Amino acid sequence: MELTDLYREVILDHNRHPRNFGHLDPADGHADGHNPLCGDRLSITLRNAGDRLEELRFKGNGCAISMASASLMTEAVKGLRHDEVETLFQQVHGLLTGTAVPTADLGKLAALSGVREFPVRVKCASLCWHTLQAALADAASGHAAPVEPVSTE
Amino acid sequence: MNLRARISASAAVYDVARVRADFPVLSRQVNGKPLAYLDSAASTQRPRAVIDAVDYYETHLHSNVHRGVHSLSQLATDAFEAARERVRSFLNAASTREIVFVRGTTEAINLVAQSWGHSELKPGDEIAISALEHHANIVPWQMVAAATGARLRVAPLDAAGQLRFDEFEALLGERTRLVAMAHVSNALGTILPVQRVVAAAHARGIPVLLDGAQAVAHEPVDVRALGCDFYAFSGHKLYAPTGIGVLYGREALLEAMPPWQGGGDMIRTVSVERSTWNELPHKFEAGTPNISGAVGLAAAIDYLESLGREQAAAHELLLLRAATTALEAIPGIHLHGTAAHKAAVLSFTLDGVHPHDLGTVLDHEGVAIRAGHHCAMPLMELLGLPATARASFACYSTLEEVAQLERAVRHAREIFA
Numbered sequence: 374m375e376l377t378d379l380y381r382e383v384i385l386d387h388n389r390h391p392r393n394f395g396h397l398d399p400a401d402g403h404a405d406g407h408n409p410l411c412g413d414r415l416s417i418t419l420r421n422a423g424d425r426l427e428e429l430r431f432k433g434n435g436c437a438i439s440m441a442s443a444s445l446m447t448e449a450v451k452g453l454r455h456d457e458v459e460t461l462f463q464q465v466h467g468l469l470t471g472t473a474v475p476t477a478d479l480g481k482l483a484a485l486s487g488v489r490e491f492p493v494r495v496k497c498a499s500l501c502w503h504t505l506q507a508a509l510a511d512a513a514s515g516h517a518a519p520v521e522p523v524s525t526e
Numbered sequence: 527m528n529l530r531a532r533i534s535a536s537a538a539v540y541d542v543a544r545v546r547a548d549f550p551v552l553s554r555q556v557n558g559k560p561l562a563y564l565d566s567a568a569s570t571q572r573p574r575a576v577i578d579a580v581d582y583y584e585t586h587l588h589s590n591v592h593r594g595v596h597s598l599s600q601l602a603t604d605a606f607e608a609a610r611e612r613v614r615s616f617l618n619a620a621s622t623r624e625i626v627f628v629r630g631t632t633e634a635i636n637l638v639a640q641s642w643g644h645s646e647l648k649p650g651d652e653i654a655i656s657a658l659e660h661h662a663n664i665v666p667w668q669m670v671a672a673a674t675g676a677r678l679r680v681a682p683l684d685a686a687g688q689l690r691f692d693e694f695e696a697l698l699g700e701r702t703r704l705v706a707m708a709h710v711s712n713a714l715g716t717i718l719p720v721q722r723v724v725a726a727a728h729a730r731g732i733p734v735l736l737d738g739a740q741a742v743a744h745e746p747v748d749v750r751a752l753g754c755d756f757y758a759f760s761g762h763k764l765y766a767p768t769g770i771g772v773l774y775g776r777e778a779l780l781e782a783m784p785p786w787q788g789g790g791d792m793i794r795t796v797s798v799e800r801s802t803w804n805e806l807p808h809k810f811e812a813g814t815p816n817i818s819g820a821v822g823l824a825a826a827i828d829y830l831e832s833l834g835r836e837q838a839a840a841h842e843l844l845l846l847r848a849a850t851t852a853l854e855a856i857p858g859i860h861l862h863g864t865a866a867h868k869a870a871v872l873s874f875t876l877d878g879v880h881p882h883d884l885g886t887v888l889d890h891e892g893v894a895i896r897a898g899h900h901c902a903m904p905l906m907e908l909l910g911l912p913a914t915a916r917a918s919f920a921c922y923s924t925l926e927e928v929a930q931l932e933r934a935v936r937h938a939r940e941i942f943a
Binding site for chain 1: 879880881882883886890897899906912913941942
């Protein structure tokens with residue numbers, strides 16, 4: 374197990390220069406995520422166009438894995454249909470936990486494969502995906518109720 | 527003798543290589559590198575003497591305590607009560623009636639909060655703590671405050687992480703019923719002016735509980751000299767096993783407190799209608815205790831005293847200074863907690879590198895540190911940080927480990943540059 378398997382160049386780059394960083398206003402959906410164990414926090418805002426995720430931004434602070442994972446995620450899901458986002462999440466989850474071999478080409482997201490060798494870091498990488506799910510649910514309900522922050526614990 | 531002279535005098539007689547040889551785990555490797563265990567503030571390692579004492583007890587002496595007429599039960603009871611006497615002499619308590627065995631510091635504080643707090647606190651009463659407390663010295667008070675209508679008052683810190691004593695003193699008023707404070711901060715290393723805290727509280731008739739979890743292995747603890755009313759600590763931060771700890775309480779206070787858990791050992795008589803309580807300290811020890819843990823704790827105290835507590839503390843101070851100097855020289859480093867009186871705990875952050883990434887890189891280099899909020903979230907909020915990295919030193923830590931730490935931090939800086 375090498376450190377460079379975890380901290381690949383793509384990850385270090387997205388940590389240094391996170392893509393789609395910020396806040397959408399107005400937004401169709403919004404959710405906050407929190408990893409109380411390490412204090413990582415992030416916030417996702419998104420806009421839909423029909424059943425597609427048209428635009429999203431994330432904001433927050435956390436370790437390189439959580440920041441890079443969120444940044445890579447925003448690039449990967451932009452423009453996807455909601456069901457495609459869900460399918461991609463399942464693939465990424467399998468990749469992170471080592472429980473399933475991704476059947477699709479995950480592109481840059483594959484850089485996160487080293488995380489499975491560091492079990493305590495899996496939650497860092499998956500927090501953004503859980504938060505995105507909550508933001509999509511928020512949009513689907515039309516902001517019906519205040520969304521509880523997503524917690525990894 | 528000044529500090530420098532004291533350090534060099536004790537360094538001359540303190541043979542850390544010999545001390546390390548007493549701790550089997552320290553010779554192992556982690557990730558192919560020699561282990562530099564710099565997480566003793568979370569839990570210390572055990573010397574062979576403690577492992578052997580527990581092993582001997584389990585092999586030759588174990589039975590239940592305070593019950594059987596058979597020989598083995600007497601031997602186990604003798605070992606358990608001898609451990610209590612060892613703790614009494616270590617703390618210089620007046621009587622073994624004041625030494626209650628618990629699972630650890632957390633349980634000790636919960637015992638006082640549940641027993642003393644529920645019977646003494648009224649709506650509007652106040653409990654004074656400091657802004658650097660561990661969750662174990664916050665949450666039990668929040669729970670009893672919610673149940674009784676009492677409230678918490680928090681004494682602030684200065685920029686170095688020291689108690690603002692005047693503001694603490696100004697908090698103490700007619701409604702203050704208890705001061706509960708750390709002896710040493712686990713997150714910053716600050717040694718609190720506990721003697722002055724006790725004096726200020728006692729001048730107003732307020733009892734004081736000290737959370738000694740982080741202090742007991744590193745600072746002299748004489749409960750009668752301190753004058754505190756309660757003192758709580760855990761064995762596993764004192765080179766003893768997990769699952770054993772101590773609540774010291776002044777006898778008059780413990781005597782007046784109701785039991786907090788019911789069961790075996792804490793009763794004198796039981797009828798279906800009512801029960802009467804056993805004498806101190808057994809009134810607070812419901813159920814079969816952690817006998818082997820108590821035996822291990824006594825062995826750990828023997829071990830620490832065989833090293834010389836002052837010599838071990840001076841050695842740790844030397845390491846703290848070396849580590850402070852080494853880390854300060856790294857560009858982008860920020861040290862958190864720069865109190866004039868500090869235990870060997872070094873909390874830091876590095877620009878551009880999150881503490882968890884730092885923890886992972888250091889682990890890869892064999893260096894074990896803690897990264898996180900150190901169970902002191904209110905303190906972290908005050909510092910405006912989600913987390914810090916923390917290196918902490920013990921009697922077996924070395925200058926080589928300090929150098930290993932420095933190299934690993936520099937390596938992390940290169941990776942994330």
